[in-house]
Amino acid sequence: MGENQLKREISLFGAFSTVMGTVIGAGVFFKTASVVSFAQSPSLTIFAWVLGGVLTICAGLTSAELATAIPKTGGAVKYIEYTYGKLPGFLLGWAQSVIYFPANIAALSIIFSTQFIHLFHLSNGSLLPIAIGTGLSVTLINLLGTKAASQLQSFTLIIKMIPIALIVLAGLFMPSNVEVSLLPVKSGGDSGFIHALSGSLLATMFAYDGWLGVGTIAGEMKRPEKDLPKAIFLGLTFITIVYVLINIVFLKTLPIQQLSGNLNAASDASNQIFGAVGGKLVTIGILISVYGALNGYTMTGIRVPYALALEGMIPFSQQFQKLSKKFVVPYIAGIFQFSIAAIMMFLGSFDLLTDMLIFVMWLFSLLIFTAVLILRKREPELNRPYKVPLYPVIPIVAILGGLFILITTLFTQTILASIGISITLLGIPVYMVNKKLKNK
Template sequence: MDSSTPTDGYARRVGLFSGVMLVIGGIIGSGIFLNPAIVAQRVHTPALTLGVWLLGGGVALIGAFVYGELGQRIPKAGGSYVYLRDAFGALPAFLNAWGMMLMIATGAIAAVAVTFANYTLALTGLGEGYRLPLAVGAIVLLSGVNYFGVRPGALTQNVFTVLKLLALAVLVGAGLLLAGASPAVEAAVPPEAPDSLVLAVGAALVPVLFSYGGWQQTNFVAEEMVDPARNLPRALLLGVIGVVTVYLLANLTYLRTLGATGLAASSAPAADALGQLLGSGGRTFITAGVALSTFGFLNLVILVSPRVYQAMAADGLFFPQLARLHPRYRTPATAIVFQAAWAILLTGTGTYGELLDYVVFADWLVFGATAATLFVYRSRERRGLVPRVAYRVPGYPLTPLLFIAAALYVVVGSAASNPLNALKGVLLLGAGVPVFLYWRRKGSRAAGDEVVSQRLGG
């Protein structure tokens, strides 16, 4: 056992490169292969399409700034759970972890595993009966990899993030080099900007911001990073800047190849663009790229999410078994197994889609609340209650306020577009309140019994 493996607590095995790969892998899933069509449908013109993706990238970059400072202040496993607990109390933090465990992370695992299986079936020609075994097999395999240490999980993430970037590089390279030789696909009459520009841009921002979400997950493994105070902010900034660059180039490829009208009409922009440029081989290649991308994203969610459940259980707010780290591998082994079992159940019953629809707004609700904790920490810093940190969010307080406003927009927009699903999501999150009260009372009784026992023993 080397010096980087403590006898208790997490092992610091994640370096800067792995941190950057976690950020990129946590953002790039299947969204960039599909969502550009939705954006083009809502804003119509090439300039506005690229402009919305650039605007969303700016919001994501501010989020990286915010999470970079928070990660330097508290480089502990659990990320947003820890920040919310320390700034606003145990209940908001618990509801964040409860939502992740019940539906956000586990539902995402189930949904992405099925997406991976669907693309694998399309790639291999296997029958529909293989969909569920492939999805469950992917969950079991990657949970096993991450059970045996953060290093195998991070290495797996590195490999699949590099592969998905290579697939995107081929897409972008083909688009930039060959699109000029392809037939014109733009409509005879160029598309016009929408009548209500503000509303259209706002509506287009929703799928864009969802495509950019995911950078925050690297903070969940802050305690396992080498020199997190230095490397975590760097990983966040480098990773988000890299993703913004890739997203803009990918959209430029779609627009050069398909045109704004063709992009808006496409159900699979990446496949249509590369198919037009490289033929059927291009379609097969990008199908494999999407399968690799979803597999890497699946690994990322499986890797980082159990750290949140472990932090919650360590606070006495859930089954204590989930708080334990494996004595050899220094991973939240029980939490990983618990997550895999619940995600497989959701996959088998097919309920993950409904759960994700119910809480589609929850991620950005947490983003906004987490950004608000920065104001609490800055206030404590001014009063001398916490030390000053070297890394500072540029443009404070305007930039985090803009980020919170963007998060609120996504939350309100998601709720307004489907109020019934939003209500169901609120009820599911609200169901965590009695669970929290139960564990809080149980912890108080246990603490009281311990005090009595110590007094009697004295």
């Protein structure tokens, strides 16, 4: 593993900050609408956010064992390839290239456009042009080089915490406009409890997304065996508390009917708490946060097809390997990613896109959790600088949580799940054809 001679400079606080910066994005502001529309009750809404946090902590602690044991460039693709073989590893890279990153970019562009229209009272007809322009602008910034993209990311990382802190601190101490009952946990409306829980839990997963990348910093930590589990546990626990608190604020500020399906809920709650002018300022902060999240996914995403191309694993690998002469960026991969994202903007809504990408990624997450169990048995001598605590309880909790999300989504959102699985399986003939062409 000599390819990864990384300096061990990251402290516990540095790792904690990385967890916070990686996971907190746009979902905390906009997934309440979807969670509430499934749950139809304050108690189940909050329960879904708590349960989502617990599953994310178990997932993060589990996947981090592979990150330290297999510290190769490529992250999760390499974990799956190492455990199951080349084809499953390729399918994850394929799914990330054609579903996960483009769908994230499309969804975040749509939500940015939705908030922009709401802030400036524009017509709904401008939704798609603004969304496409937003996604294109971020892609162009990334094509100007890593430095420009990194500077934008650093700026938005600071800004994104401001609206969250303002809403939580001010909202919790304001008198409640709505009665919020957190116990007993029950669903509202006509749907059954399992259907309501599965839909609302899947929705929270977008807000918690990002945990899979947390373990990739293990090779640069001073004491990964001690500090990595602490950083993951403390970081994700803090995020869970923040998410629960901000949702309690939303629930006590606006009636549940006004939250359900309302992508402007965060903005409406801010107006209620801070007044018209203060609400607009908070909404601007939210817009900057969304733009930063969009930049993060764009910056990371264009490097996935590029990495696959370097190994000759995709068609037109020579083109995808190309770097711009001036800025040294994989520009063909950037154009490819934005083109898929633009098509998705025409075809899907924010919730549809985010639910599909989360479903597909949890398919592979389940393979990662299981890989920990497989490798413990198959390769007990493998060097593991960090081992998941309370083994095998935490991996099993992560596996059971993943199975619940996947199975219930298959039954409750069959078309969405089928589309995600079908696009992923399309990678098999792509892999086979490309392999034949390489062997000629």
